Each structure stands twice: as C-alpha cells, then as structure tokens.
Amino acid sequence: MDLSITVNGITFPNPFLLGSGPPGTNARVIAKSYDAGWGGAVAKTVSLESAKVVNVVPRYGKLRSRTSGEVIGFENIELISDRPIDVWLQEFRQVKKDYPKHILIASIMEEYEKNRWQELTRMVQDTGVDAFELNFSCPHGMTERRMGSEMGEHPDLCEEVTSWVTEVSNIPVWAKMTPNITNIKEPSLAAVRGGAVGISAINTILSVIGVDLNTLRPMPTVEGHTVPGGYSSQAVRPIALRMVSQLALGLPQDVSISGIGGIENSHDALEFLLLGSSTVQLCTGVMLHGVKMIDELKQGLEKFMTDKGFNSVQEIVGKSLGYFSTHMDLVQKMKAAKRTKAGEASRDNEWAQKDITEKTAELTSN
Numbered sequence: 001m002d003l004s005i006t007v008n009g010i011t012f013p014n015p016f017l018l019g020s021g022p023p024g025t026n027a028r029v030i031a032k033s034y035d036a037g038w039g040g041a042v043a044k045t046v047s048l049e050s051a052k053v054v055n056v057v058p059r060y061g062k063l064r065s066r067t068s069g070e071v072i073g074f075e076n077i078e079l080i081s082d083r084p085i086d087v088w089l090q091e092f093r094q095v096k097k098d099y100p101k102h103i104l105i106a107s108i109m110e111e112y113e114k115n116r117w118q119e120l121t122r123m124v125q126d127t128g129v130d131a132f133e134l135n136f137s138c139p140h141g142m143t144e145r146r147m148g149s150e151m152g153e154h155p156d157l158c159e160e161v162t163s164w165v166t167e168v169s170n171i172p173v174w175a176k177m178t179p180n181i182t183n184i185k186e187p188s189l190a191a192v193r194g195g196a197v198g199i200s201a202i203n204t205i206l207s208v209i210g211v212d213l214n215t216l217r218p219m220p221t222v223e224g225h226t227v228p229g230g231y232s233s234q235a236v237r238p239i240a241l242r243m244v245s246q247l248a249l250g251l252p253q254d255v256s257i258s259g260i261g262g263i264e265n266s267h268d269a270l271e272f273l274l275l276g277s278s279t280v281q282l283c284t285g286v287m288l289h290g291v292k293m294i295d296e297l298k299q300g301l302e303k304f305m306t307d308k309g310f311n312s313v314q315e316i317v318g319k320s321l322g323y324f325s326t327h328m329d330l331v332q333k334m335k336a337a338k339r340t341k342a343g344e345a346s347r348d349n350e351w352a353q354k355d356i357t358e359k360t361a362e363l364t365s366n
C-alpha cells in the first residue's frame with residue numbers, strides 16, 4: 001500500500017520520522033533507521049560551536065507505572081549535539097548520497113545573531129538536506145545561552161530569527177515549538193510570518209521527574225544536584241494532541257504540522273494525523289523500543305486505511321478536527337438529544353450515596 005505523503009513539496013515515503021534527539025545522533029544510526037523502513041529523520045540539533053556543548057551524566061530519568069513498571073514519562077537534561085559541525089556537514093552529504101529518496105531534515109540552533117544563523121543555514125543547506133527544522137524549543141541548558149525555548153517563548157524573536165533563515169534558504173523551513181508557553185499559536189504564527197512553512201510540535205515539557213527520598217536529592221542527580229529538564233514519552237501525549245489540534249485549527253491551511261510527543265505505536269500516530277499532523281516524529285519511543293517499531297507503525301497505518309476506506313495518508317490528515325466545539329455547544333447538543341439529565345447526574349445526594357471511584361467511572365468516556 002502507498003503510505004507516502006507530500007508535504008511542502010517534499011514526498012515522504014511514509015509519515016513516520018525519527019524526532020531530533022538520540023535516534024538521529026549520527027549518520028550511521030540514521031542510515032540504520034532508513035534501512036529499517038523509516039520515511040525520514042530529523043537529525044540531532046546542530047550548532048556552529050560544538051565545544052560550547054558539554055553534556056552531563058546521568059542525564060535521563062524515568063517515571064514508571066506503579067503497577068506494571070512500564071515507562072510512562074521520561075525526563076532528559078541532554079543538550080543539542082556535541083559533535084563538530086564539520087563532521088555533521090560531511091555526514092549530511094553522505095546520507096543524502098546513499099539515501100536520495102529518504103528525507104533528511106536538519107535541526108539547527110544558534111545564538112541570537114543574524115550572521116551566525118545565516119552562516120549555519122548556508123553551510124547545512126549546501127549538503128543537500130531536504131528541509132530545516134529550527135529548534136526554538138529545547139527547554140533546558142541551551143536556554144542559559146538564550147537559545148532554544150528562550151527564543152520559542154518570544155514570538156518577536158521567532159519571527160525575526162525565522163526570517164533570517166528564510167532569507168538565505170531555498171528549502172522548506174519548519175519551526176519546532178516549545179509547549180512551555182500559554183498559547184502555542186502565538187509564537188507559531190510569528191514563525192510563519194517569518195517564512196516558516198511548517199510547525200513541529202511539541203518539544204519537551206519542563207519537569208522534575210522525582211526526588212530520591214534516601215538522599216533528598218531531586219533527579220536526575222549530577223554530583224548531588226540537578227536542573228529541571230524536558231519531559232517526554234506517553235504521559236505528554238494528551239498535551240501534545242491538544243497543542244497540535246490548536247495549531248491545526250489556528251494556522252493558515254497551507255502550513256504543515258509535524259506532530260510529536262509520546263508516540264509509541266500506530267494508534268498514537270493516527271491520533272496525531274487525525275488532529276492535523278501530516279507527519280509524526282518519534283524520539284523517546286525509539287530510545288526505549290528501538291527502530292524496529294517502524295514495522296508496527298506501518299502495518300497499523302495500513303490496516304486502519306483498509307478498515308476505514310482511506311485511499312491515502314493525506315485523506316486522514318485533520319479528519320477529526322471538525323469534532324471540536326465549545327462547551328456551550330456541547331450542552332445545546334445534549335439538550336437536542338434530550339440527555340440534559342445525564343449532565344445533572346452529579347447532584348449532591350448521588351455523590352454522597354456512591355463511592356467517589358464509582359462516580360468517577362460513571363462520568364468517564366473510555
């Protein structure tokens with residue numbers, strides 16, 4: 001079955017991309033993922049001076065289900081790539097030479113200086129990558145140099161920096177946005193005004209994964225201390241879905257969305273497509289389960305398309321957006337369906353008679 005989708009003029013063999021991070025850490029792992037069947041990859045974010053990027057160990061922390069032990073949340077305090085830009089430029093060239101039909105997106109980040117952004121854009125573009133993703137969203141570490149989400153939190157900076165890049169680039173530019181903001185539409189629209197043709201969302205959510213009750217130290221602990229880090233994995237998916245739907249309903253029609261956050265299987269990916277994403281990216285899921293998960297992603301998408309009668313991936317994109325409404329409208333619809341009483345079932349005596357867990361179950365839809 002044809003799972004391809006054309007986004008901003010680029011044809012992706014399928015909508016599944018490695019998200020920027022450890023899964024796209026160098027050319028070898030990117031090539032391995034293409035061999036496994038991934039449609040494309042966003043490489044780990046690069047900058048001009050890797051010497052300024054120094055990582056710490058440990059830099060990850062997990063939140064597990066209390067019952068099964070499964071990882072449901074993941075915190076990282078990892079920075080962008082600490083590999084020299086010259087090495088990256090050579091590897092971008094090699095990857096495009098070896099895999100011309102696979103899509104390679106370069107994630108870039110720099111300090112707030114026009115020359116630096118434009119120099120990096122020109123250098124990377126010369127290697128033949130298919131598109132740029134501007135990292136306006138790493139929420140920790142890089143922010144101490146006023147980079148990442150320090151830019152993504154300020155719409156005016158998003159617009160200005162995007163326009164620096166689009167002034168010298170001749171390939172599509174996506175902006176990757178931070179969820180650590182009240183209204184993700186504002187900086188996204190600003191990036192679009194600066195010339196971005198796509199929005200990637202979301203990056204990680206600022207978090208503290210836990211506190212060690214023996215040592216009293218918050219985690220992950222580096223020489224006894226920590227910083228708040230970025231939260232990802234299953235637990236962030238509902239927040240990502242909400243932000244993606246807000247973007248899909250609020251951005252101009254021709255702006256594409258790459259959905260990210262807690263995707264681990266075809267079911268999760270389909271939710272993002274239905275809410276307006278043309279492509280989806282997976283990072284933590286791949287770190288925990290490996291690149292082989294692409295098999296289930298593709299099979300699940302194919303099965304869904306067959307079962308529901310979709311002839312192309314494009315037909316799925318945004319299909320569920322029409323079902324968002326306002327609270328007032330939901331009440332009107334219930335009235336019309338003569339079910340108003342159901343909404344009133346939370347009266348005082350009912351709550352007093354039943355166990356609260358029973359009432360919770362009664363009011364839950366799934």
Ligand SMILES: Cc1cc2nc3c(=O)[nH]c(=O)nc-3n(C[C@H](O)[C@H](O)[C@H](O)COP(=O)(O)O)c2cc1C
Nearest residue numbers: 019020021045076202203232233261262282283284
């Ligand atoms: C260890 C780690 C490193 C990451 N590094 C980057 C990065 O260099 N650039 C970037 O744009 N996003 C980075 N991210 C964010 C992911 O690309 C993604 O937006 C986020 O983790 C949510 O998706 P997920 O739940 O599938 O991981 C990183 C995430 C993790 C867990």
